[in-house]
Amino acid sequence: MGSVLEVEDLGKHYARGQSALQDVTFAVEAGEILTVLGPSGCGKTTLLRLIAGFEVPDCGVIRFGGRVVAQRGSVLPAEERGIGMVFQDFALFPHLSVAQNIGFGLRPSAPKRVDELLELIGLLPERDRFIHQISGGQQQRVALARALAPAPALVLLDEPFSNLDLSERLRLREEVKNILKQTATAAIFVTHDCSEALSLGDRVAVIDHGQIQQWDTPEQVYRAPRNRFVAQFIGRANFLEARRTATGWQTELGDLDLDYRGPLAQLDLAVYPESVRLVCDECGPVEVRDRSFLGRDYHYKLRFPSGRVWQAQIPQNETFSIGQRVRIVLPKEQFVVLGSH
């Protein structure tokens, strides 16, 4: 399958000399869901608006369906691109009914298509209600249906669940994924929630400071984060530096044996909190500083002699008390070597 969307070296600068986006390159395959993950202000919304046609790039090229839709100085207006968009605030028209909203982009009007979509989102009984008469979750589904109505090859979703409460969010996540897959629509899904990004996306792009830090499958991003930012953002990772010695690797946790065959003499290691295991040891170097109960797990804060703080997530059947001294036990495969590929 070919790419629906190709973005090459895209850049956008704002007045204060700050760059909102820089050297952004990626592609979306037909029917694929790409989630774009990043902290607020990282440029992910700007990226979406550039693709939609609401902003003009300063450099780079956007190709949609094999056709250049934006490059420096010349852009195709949003209305001529045929890219659907679901807004963070839904942007449903308050003066129109549910059905009129969904049919807004259909010309000539096609009541059958509207009913089809209402069926798809399960809101056929609400077709003649006004937007303020339906719930937030229902509004979300209407917004999606409206974007899908003209059968675009690509839909952009800008943090579409941020206005909903948690249980609704989890339910809709599945539903939206199903609808997108059912209609075989490619989607770019912007979010700052990493479980959302990992569970929804066929691929994930992690953005920070206007640059793509990593673009890969969710599994790969989790297993092999490219840098500290990605590891921290995806899994709240703990970090450790290692230096090559004659026998292995020297770290604050003692000498380790790592599966690293590369040429570097110094390594950046990441360890996810859920990988950490603790053993009671009166003479252990690490002190338990803080504990909070999460139901299935306990969450601990651990303090190293150097002052370094780690997070650990331990099943609740092993309990440690605050002030207790412990030793960290880690099999070598739990150490993630950053930037190793």
Added chain:
Amino acid sequence: MLTRRKWLGIWVAGAVFLTGIPSAPAQTQELIVYSGRKEPLVQPVLDLFQKQTGIRVVLKTGDGSALANQLSEEQNNPQADVFIATDAGVLGRLGNSGVLQPYTSSAVQKIPARYRGTGWVGVTGRARVIMYNKNLVKENELPTSLFDLTDPKWKGKIAAAGTANESMLGQVSEMRTALGDEKTRDFIKGLVANQTTFLKGHTDVRKAVGRGEFPLGLVNHYYYHLQLAENSPVGVIYPDQGAGGIGTMINVSGAGIVKGARHQAAAQQFIDFLTTAPAQQIFAKTNYEFPLLPGVAAQSDVRSLGEFKVTQVPLSVLAREVDASLKLANTAGMP
């Protein structure tokens, strides 16, 4: 929802429709008159003119000086055809500055020359008189001269209009011309020292005297007749009639053609009409004024011109004295 929108739509449509109407061009011949005379006092004459000639008279009434100001402002872009004012000073000022255009005809020339000026002609006359409340003043105590009003025995008993009133200002100018600045200043200072109450206008003065709030009031003569018509116990004094007296001061209501008027012919026709007997009679009847056309009688109970001694000042001087008179009156304490 829809019905309300529809209803509002009709409103807006109506708005657009209605705004088109006032600008619809008038087909009949027009005459645009600015009048410092009050509407009820000028309307009957206009009605008659309209009936006789078929020319539609369009009237804008207002304060005389305000309209005079407007005419000066409009000098390069004249809007009016004719200006009617109740003061020779106002008329003369506009005539001298070229806002009014000189016009003469056989009809106009029948008005005595001392009641005409550059660009304007007097239509009716008004005398500056003292009116009194018969219940409050005895016949034998009455003042006979304006200067008697400065006598301390009238302290707090006089009502008059201030300098915002053209007739009052005209009187100051006439007095200055006849007697000089010194005596005029003394007269005004005397009025002020006597705690004369300066009211908004002559209507207030006549009503106050009529009700007995003040024994004496300084007004134009027809205010006395208007008050008398309301059955008030009022009397009138034509001052300074004695030997050596300067005579009663006269001012006129008059009219002039605006320079650059768009309806020249109609304006000339109108000025001529004002100086004919029928128009003069209407003025005499509606407002008790003296017709200036010789041979036309005043209202039966009004004295006619010639039956009393008149201050010998040509009214054309008023115009150039207005500013100086205003300054003098203000500095002497008249508001």
Added chain:
Amino acid sequence: MRNIVEARPIPRTAPLPLRLAAGGVAALLGLPLVYLLVRSLEADQATWSSLFATQLAPLLITTFSLAVTVTTLAVALGVGLAFLVERTDLPGRGLWRVLCAMPLVIPPYVGAFCYLTLLGPQGLLEQWLATQLGVAAIPQVRLIGFPAAVLVLVLFTYPFVYLLVGAQLRGTDRSLIEAARACGQGAWQTFWRVTLPLMRPAIGAGGLLVGLYALADFGVVSLLRVETFTAAIYTQLTTRYDRSGAAVLSAVLILIAFMVLWAEQRLQGRRVAQLRSAWRPSLPVPLGVWRLPALGAVVGVLGLSLFLPMGLLIAWTIESLTDESAMAAVWTASYNNIWSGLFNSLGVAMAAATIAAIAALPVALWSVRYPGVGANFAYRISQLGYALPGLVVALSLVFLGNRYLGWLYGTVAMVVIACIVRFLPEALQGLRSALAQISPSLEEASRSLGHRPFSTWCRVVFPLLWPSLLAAWSLVFLSSLRELPATLLLRPAGFDTLSVRIWIPASESIYSHAAPAALLLVLTSLVPLSFLFVRARAGEGR
């Protein structure tokens, strides 16, 4: 809950046509005032120095003390009535709630004329008392000058405060009051520490409207003889032959207007945002033994501000129908009669409202959607008329019209332009806040669904803006209908509006000639006002 959030501006520059349109509107609105400033600078040194030496200080003192006194009292009255009607168990609240806003239909100059005729020097009351007591005059019962102007202005402007504060009180969440009580505050402490501070934005906005009205008022102060700036300007205009004096005084007023607008902008920045997520109406405060006195107070205020003037107008109108000369002068005169007055008033008001509502749109659009230095400047300039007396606007148009716009001068268009300059800001404010409520993402959604900008405007923005546009239209219509000073100065010959037909007889104290036009004006004002009122209540109910 409606799906509307406070708009976030799109950081782009406005399209050229929009900038041209908005800039053009701002220039047309600002030009006359700039010209007036220039003209006042042309006045010779002597005019300036003599005015400054003799008139300026007393005028400033009178004008400001009038504005401050009126604003303070109107705020007290408006807040008190709003609290009684919205928050207590006052008997018949529903009725009083509507009636308390009604004095807004009576133009203050009509109120002044009623009180002057009734209580002024040689007014009806004094005449009646004098006849009863057999004396000539009783100056002690006269109501004239400063206190009279304060009374009249307060009675007929307090609804500005009342309406805004009432809306704020209705919108205050009960949980805030309950929170205060839970923190151990008594009823009075709650009022002072929570309710009153929450009302502050409404009080500020309402007080500003009242204060600006008092500064700009012409009719009331002229009738009741108070020497304020506007009265002095009018005197300069009507009795002096040099207009530079009026221009100089007007220039001072324009500077004051700049200051007021600047202060207003500062005030706006400090408005409190209230979250209305789970809104519940407040419970009424029981008045206890004070129920009847409170009712008496409400009825008393309404008696003075509504029942008495309306009663007088109706009585005098009937009198005019029975009196032959009044009948001839008012009702059946060949022209300049009351019907042509009504017709002219409606024509001017409709034209001004329509043009102002349309012209305000580009300025509002520019300043809301593309904020920046240019947009802000255009917005501020367009707002200037808001703080300026009609007399000053008219004067500037007289100067400008005669020198450069001869073909336009002396036509009805001048009156319409004056109304637009003065009242467009009213439309602008409403449209601005309406536009700010329409999220830009709605427009973007439409674009992403294949609609071009024009189609987006027609199908999304306009339908959402339509009610606000009509509200703006009604507001300008209402204000233009009662406009007096500019109409007085600029009307062409033969073109008298209702307000002129009120003013001319009223200034000559012929009340039976003025009353019919006043009554007609009040009744006509009811139409747009009731629309605004219904809309305001509907908006709150959502």
